[in-house]
Amino acid sequence: xxxQFMETILLMxxxxxGARVLxxxxxxxxxxxxxxxxxxxxxPIALLAALVIPELxxxxxxxxxxxxxxxxxxxxxxxxxxxxxxxxxxxxFGMGVFWGLDKLxx
Amino acid sequence: MNGDTSPEVNRGFAYGLHQSLTIGIGYAPVAVxxxxxxxxxxxxxxxxxxxxxxxxxxASQFIAIEMIHQGATVWMIGLTTLILNLRHMLMSLSVVPFxxxxxxxxxxxxxxxxxxxxxxxxxxxxxxxxxxxNRRHVxxxxxxGAFTSWFAFTILGSLLGSWLPIQxxxxxFALLALFIILTMTSLTKKNTMTxxxxxxxxxxxxxxxxxxxxxxxxxxxxxxxxxWWRQREQPQ
Numbered sequence: 001x002x003x004q005f006m007e008t009i010l011l012m013x014x015x016x017x018g019a020r021v022l023x024x025x026x027x028x029x030x031x032x033x034x035x036x037x038x039x040x041x042x043x044p045i046a047l048l049a050a051l052v053i054p055e056l057x058x059x060x061x062x063x064x065x066x067x068x069x070x071x072x073x074x075x076x077x078x079x080x081x082x083x084x085x086x087x088x089x090x091x092x093f094g095m096g097v098f099w100g101l102d103k104l105x106x
Numbered sequence: 107m108n109g110d111t112s113p114e115v116n117r118g119f120a121y122g123l124h125q126s127l128t129i130g131i132g133y134a135p136v137a138v139x140x141x142x143x144x145x146x147x148x149x150x151x152x153x154x155x156x157x158x159x160x161x162x163x164x165a166s167q168f169i170a171i172e173m174i175h176q177g178a179t180v181w182m183i184g185l186t187t188l189i190l191n192l193r194h195m196l197m198s199l200s201v202v203p204f205x206x207x208x209x210x211x212x213x214x215x216x217x218x219x220x221x222x223x224x225x226x227x228x229x230x231x232x233x234x235x236x237x238x239x240n241r242r243h244v245x246x247x248x249x250x251g252a253f254t255s256w257f258a259f260t261i262l263g264s265l266l267g268s269w270l271p272i273q274x275x276x277x278x279f280a281l282l283a284l285f286i287i288l289t290m291t292s293l294t295k296k297n298t299m300t301x302x303x304x305x306x307x308x309x310x311x312x313x314x315x316x317x318x319x320x321x322x323x324x325x326x327x328x329x330x331x332x333x334w335w336r337q338r339e340q341p342q
Contacts, residue, residue, distance in 0.1 A: 004180055005149075005153055005174075007180045008170065008174065008180050008183050008184070009153075009156055009157055009160055009161065011180060011181070011183065011184030011187070012157070012160075012161045012163075012166060012170060012183065012184060012187045013160040013161055014184070015166075015184055015187040015188035015191055016161055016162065016163045016166060016187060016191045016194065017217070017218065018188075019188070019191045019192055019193075019194040019195045019198070020191075020194045020195075020198050020217040020218065020220045021198070021213065021214060021217035021218075022195060022198070023195055023198035023199040023202050023217075024198060024202055024205075024208065024213035024214075024216065024217045025213055027199065027202045027203075032195070032196060032199060034337065035333050035334065035337050036333075037196065038332070038333035038336045038337065039329050039330060039332075039333040040192045040193050040195070040196060041193065041196075041297075042297060042300045042328070042329040042332045042333055043189050043190060043192065043193065043325060043329045044165070044190060044193065044292065045289070045292055045293065045297045045300055045301050045304075046300050046301065046303075046304035046324070046325040046328040046329045046332070047169070047186070047189075047190055047304075047321070047325045048285050048288060048289045048292070048301070049289070049300075049301045049302070049303075049304035049305040049308060049324075049328070050304050050305070050307075050308035050320070050321050050324045050325050050328075051169060051172065051282075051285055051321070052282055052285045052286060052289065052305075053304075053305035053308055053309055054308045054309050054312040054320070055282055056282070057309050058309060058312060058313060061313075062313070063309075063313070070279070070282070073279055073282075073283075074282060074286060077282075077283050077286045077287070078286055078289075078290065081286055081287040081289075081290035081291075082290055085287065085290060085291050086287075087135070087136060087139070087284065087287055087288075088135050088139065090283055090284070090286070090287035091139065091280050091283045091284050091287070093283070094276075094279050094280065094282065094283025094284075094286065095274070095276030095277060095279050095280050095283060096276060097279075098275070098276050098278070098279035098283075099274065099275050099276035099279075102275050102276075
């Protein structure tokens with residue numbers, strides 16, 4: 001197993017377990033409020049945007065609209081997920097549409 | 107043991123384990139999916155299993171295999187995991203008052219199994235369980251049931267994934283599709299502006315800044331501006 005992967009696992013474990021265990025070890029009876037709480041709550045949705053949208057709009061490093069199967073498969077998957085909020089079905093749909101568009105557009 | 111004890115009388119580990127069934131069933135297809143995708147994205151069977159065992163955080167694990175695939179550095183992946191899982195600190199903070207007399211081993215053990223799903227179930231179940239000793243055992247049962255499902259079904263998925271012989275170009279879109287579905291189930295009126303802002307910033311930063319730093323920059327800025335905006339809207 002490559003050392004880099006072991007480091008990745010180690011850091012990820014520290015990050016997740018650390019966040020879970022610190023309140024158990026240090027809690028004094030106060031809850032997080034205000035800006036910090038809002039920030040923490042908004043991180044997941046912001047990360048979803050940052051992971052997905054650039055990959056759809058600029059899959060090869062520059063903005064590409066027409067001959068871009070990522071973009072159109074993404075748009076269709078968004079629409080599909082709006083009506084069928086099922087993880088498994090959505091992945092199957094996304095993969096199938098991408099595969100088809102990839103053949104069609106390139 | 108003489109048959110079923112009434113749950114009102116004595117709620118303990120077995121009760122928690124039984125409660126965890128719903129989560130265990132819910133985790134199964136996601137964990138199988140993780141195992142398949144991890145192996146399709148170049149991880150070995152062992153690496154996928156280790157990640158589920160030690161990291162045990164669904165979204166972060168999917169994001170990590172996507173980032174490994176994109177060539178992000180170890181530190182970038184660690185930092186992304188950290189800011190994504192800060193939310194577990196909020197959940198942990200809200201569970202901790204159930205255990206005012208906790209010992210160190212119980213703290214270390216109960217914290218391990220706290221996920222979005224077990225947090226919701228524990229919060230609902232624990233308030234009807236009398237006695238801290240009982241609550242510890244119930245939470246341990248809930249956590250252990252969910253964790254076992256996540257780990258076991260990851261192993262199953264990675265076995266399936268490493269045996270799958272096909273080279274199907276659709277797989278490279280699988281994680282994006284998964285994130286899109288997660289997006290559609292998490293978008294609300296209150297976070298859509300942050301989502302759009304993060305999307306715009308990420309595209310612009312990706313075009314002009316080399317490497318993967320655009321991920322952290324856009325997420326930090328968008329969540330920061332979003333939180334600042336919320337504070338302005340409702341002062342106090």
